[in-house]
Amino acid sequence: xxxxxxxxxxxxxxxxxxxxxxxxxxxxxxxxxxxxxxxxxxxxxxxxxxxxxxxxxxxxxxxxxxxxxxxxxxxxxxxxxxxxxxxxxxxxxxxxxxxxxxxxxxxxxxxxxxxxxxxxxxxxxxxxxxxxxxxxxxxxxxxxxxxxxxxxxxxxxxxxxxxxxxxxxxxxxxxxxxxxxxxxxxxxxxxxxxxxxxxxxxxxxxxxxxxxxxxxxxxxxxxxxxxxxxxxxxxxxxxxxxxxxxxxxxxxxxxxxxxxxxxxx
Numbered sequence: 431x432x433x434x435x436x437x438x439x440x441x442x443x444x445x446x447x448x449x450x451x452x453x454x455x456x457x458x459x460x461x462x463x464x465x466x467x468x469x470x471x472x473x474x475x476x477x478x479x480x481x482x483x484x485x486x487x488x489x490x491x492x493x494x495x496x497x498x499x500x501x502x503x504x505x506x507x508x509x510x511x512x513x514x515x516x517x518x519x520x521x522x523x524x525x526x527x528x529x530x531x532x533x534x535x536x537x538x539x540x541x542x543x544x545x546x547x548x549x550x551x552x553x554x555x556x557x558x559x560x561x562x563x564x565x566x567x568x569x570x571x572x573x574x575x576x577x578x579x580x581x582x583x584x585x586x587x588x589x590x591x592x593x594x595x596x597x598x599x600x601x602x603x604x605x606x607x608x609x610x611x612x613x614x615x616x617x618x619x620x621x622x623x624x625x626x627x628x629x630x631x632x633x634x635x636x637x638x639x640x641x642x643x644x645x646x647x648x649x650x651x652x653x654x655x656x657x658x659x660x661x662x663x664x665x666x667x668x669x670x671x672x673x674x675x676x677x678x679x680x681x682x683x684x685x686x687x688x689x690x691x692x693x694x695x
Contacts, residue, residue, distance in 0.1 A: 437511025439466035515614035534576035604669030605641035
């Protein structure tokens with residue numbers, strides 16, 4: 431199979447690259463981290479690498495042209511690129527809102543649109559979502575909005591792309607032990623104890639070291655590519671499953687009360 435992994439030079443994307451290469455697939459990795467791409471190419475000589483910044487339209491166009499010229503049609507695309515941020519909505523700056531929504535949602539949608547012509551009928555588009563997409567975790571409102579919006583796009587696309595038998599699949603994990611949750615957390619206390627102290631508690635409770643093994647997420651990615659009829663969404667990990675079922679069984683109001691108590695609000 432020909433597989434493109436966007437954001438495959440680091441983290442979960444890199445682990446997925448290693449697994450899919452070992453499975454005999456031809457893998458192309460696109461990433462904006464040129465140094466990490468070089469290291470990946472050195473470790474896996476049979477991986478094709480291409481520099482791409484998904485928020486820069488010309489960069490995406492150039493990268494997809496290279497992909498088409500190098501491997502031709504794709505059987506699957508995995509989009510693991512994304513940014514994280516934890517910040518109280520009351521104080522969140524414009525540039526943070528713009529950055530998170532652009533990388534995690536707007537540019538992701540544009541990339542899906544642009545890569546669809548390269549995907550063979552019956553192919554897969556696999557995106558990385560988050561437990562935050564299912565319920566609004568405090569201090570992660572903007573991040574949650576970006577992932578929730580992505581889920582609605584994939585749901586709609588699952589119907590729209592069905593005439594070509596292309597299946598969009600979202601992987602919705604809870605906390606994962608990759609260090610991702612520790613990135614982008616630059617809020618400084620503003621003298622509002624409810625928010626300042628709550629922010630610190632959320633960071634402590636979502637420490638990546640408490641998360642699941644990232645290989646569990648990779649297992650779901652591989653399954654989404656290989657099985658004949660994958661679901662639109664894979665829930666991965668205990669925390670994600672608890673949030674998923676709490677929202678559905680208790681209703682959103684009660685689920686939010688339970689979560690608020692969990693984080694000490």
